[in-house]
Amino acid sequence: MDSLFYRKEKRSRSKAFLKRLLKKKRAMLSLIIGVPLVLYLLFGSHGIVQRVKLENQKVELEVKIREAEAETKRLRAESKALDGDLEAIEKVAREKHGMIRDGETVYKVDRNKR
Secondary structure (H helix, E strand, O other): OHHHOOOOOOOOHHHHHHHHHHHOHHHHHHHHHHHHHHHHHHHOOOOHHHHHHHHHHHHHHHHHHHHHHHHHHHHHHHHHHHOOOHHHHHHHHHHHHOOOOOOOOOOOOOHHHO
8 A cells, every 4th residue: 555655756768768778789889989970070170160161261261362453453553554644643642642732722621511
């Protein structure tokens, strides 16, 4: 009669799973070898995650290279235009460097205060 009043001991599912797994040697061996292998393939120095990061970095660098090449091309064209053209030299000196001729007065208009 006393056995009716005692509660049965509940095993957690994970403990039961581990006990069954320990009994199966092949499954245990495959887990011991498989889990580290999968982790290495995903997160190792030559893993999938690292490869994706490197691919993204490569794309960013290629974009920067194209931008730098376009800037170089633009600067070469500007340099070639300035090689002997006095008007182009004067235009650059006035616009970029704010230079003026003797006797000239510069008036600056603030376009934001209109």
